[in-house]
Amino acid sequence: MRPIAVFAALPLCALLSAAPVRADDNVIIIKHFMFNPMDITVPAGTDVTWENQDGEPHTVVSVTGDFRSEALDEKDKFSHRFDTPGTYKYICSIHPRMVGTITVMAK
């Protein structure tokens, strides 16, 4: 019975260690044609970084023109500092179905 119990515990361990996988709050991973997380909230003065992990290039383009990355190839990164509280919507200008929002709170 004992070996069985050990095996049964393994998936639970994996689950527990996977749960806090919450990456750095200020990093947005671009993968499988999605911004992940799609929506984040940060205090004013935060640098937010996007990293493209797709083989296809993506961009980070503010809908209101506040920021714009170059085309990010695989592994390229882009950072922008958000100093002013507000809601910032952005898209990938190559694949405009990809959308995200940065909400900036007053400190």
Place this chain on the structure above:
Amino acid sequence: MKCLAFGGAGTLFTLSGGILMPSALGQTASASDVPLFLQISDTHIGFNKDANPDVAGTLKETIAKVNAMAAKPLLTIHTGDITHLSKAAEFDLASQLLMDLRAGELHTVPGEHDVTDGPGTEYFARFGKASDNRGYYSFDHRGVHFVALVNVMHFQPGGLGAFGAEQLAWLKQDLAGLSASMPVVVFAHMPMWTINESWGWGTGDAPEALSYLRRFGSVTVLNGHIHQIVQKVEGNVTFHTARSTAYPQPQPGAGDGPGPLKVPPDQLPHMLGLTSIMVKRHHLFLSDSTLA
């Protein structure tokens, strides 16, 4: 009348009885069959991933295939994504390679990969002069009216490609004075009908543009963007997308998203190519050929 050939480097368009039809390169034997024009698309110069580590090489092969044609056209169109990342060095290499193409005047429209740096930058510095930096323009060639449109500059979040109100007003005006018997060729990067909405393979305000074109007896709509051939006929309007010279993409909706499709190396030449268009008695004939 020639059939679409699914193995060659491009599509050749002929005008026959007012309708543009495709025909295969190398299959139009008669010397009188001079193509009206050629279409190449999605050269993606700068791409270097597994799906094709040598996109400059496959563009060179395409150019060599065209240059070996017995009868060469006086016009070639490039339906966008000339470059992969809109970089100056990529545009420089693309221009250098395309200079070797002996197939008449080259007319272009931008793809979304060409304008990631925003309006008025690399693409427009090189190709914007003819259109006063708008990117869209028209011209006549051998009795056919050609309209170049831009549907990659007015994206809305979550949306498809778009022309925008200003361009649509221009198009309406541009077509207003033409006889309905004049064949019209419209070319833009993204498909002008919705092939897959969730992948953005369509143009949201294309129905408005098509409403201006419906009165014409022969309309041919040519696009790229999806790196594979999809076509349909609706009344007098023939829709056709060209292959890429760089890499294939999955069939609509198959897989994670519209990214490069890795195929076995021996399959790749079968999936790259161009389109050639012939005119005969006012009918346009399209033919696709691959690099295989």
